[in-house]
Amino acid sequence: MAVYVYSIVGKRHPLRLDGVTGIGEPPSELRTVTEGSLCAVVSDAPDDLRPKRRDLTAHQEVQNRLMADGAVLPLRFGLTAEDDEAVRAALEASATEYVDKLQALESCTEYHLKVSQDEDALLRQILADSSEARELNDEIRSGAAGPDTSLALGELVAKEVQARQDALATGVVEALRPFARDQEISQPTGGDFLSVSFLVSEDQDELFLTTELSLANQMGDEFQFRLHGPLPPYSFV
Structure with missing residues (x-):
């Protein structure tokens, strides 16, 4: 089954996610995938993944709960991986980048x-400050404007x-x-x-x-x- 990825945090993050559930109907159970000093918060991905209000809210609640306890790399709604091993491989491949970003986002x-x-x-x-605009506008309002006056005024404005x-x-x-x-x-x-x-x-x-x-x-x-x-x-x- 495909894996839905919510966030990346440091391995030492407290991960207090009690009472928080993931996307899907019924709501999926959250779990973690750890590699080195990094940890990804994931769940099973529903087959019909779409940006439904309930799922958007669930995704955001995970971010809010994690953010309250430390730095988090919040991922956009809809990111999935083939399986837990694919998530672990991604953490390993970009470990330096993710660690640097977590440090930059600390307490932010x-x-x-x-x-x-x-x-x-x-x-x-504009009409008050520009004499050229006022003149063109006055010509239009008086009926004395040429065929290109409206275009000239529009371009100027x-x-x-x-x-x-x-x-x-x-x-x-x-x-x-x-x-x-x-x-x-x-x-x-x-x-x-x-x-x-x-x-x-x-x-x-x-x-x-x-x-x-x-x-x-x-x-x-x-x-x-x-x-x-x-x-x-x-x-x-």
């Missing part, structure tokens, strides 16, 4: 921050939006960087202009959260800060 959690800006407020700012939001994203990351061991920027989606994960140590946690809240207040109501965490450090594995 992840925070994921997304930031968006009200589009109407941003457009008003798009360029301004990109430049301004790139600068804002850089500013937010730089303000929070001193309180994080590492950061991982991902491609924003939807209306967000920033999507970034921070690896934050326990001794910097309060300063990080205070600074993030201060930034959100300083930037004002037209910006929406959405901070998720503390989370298992998926982005840094």
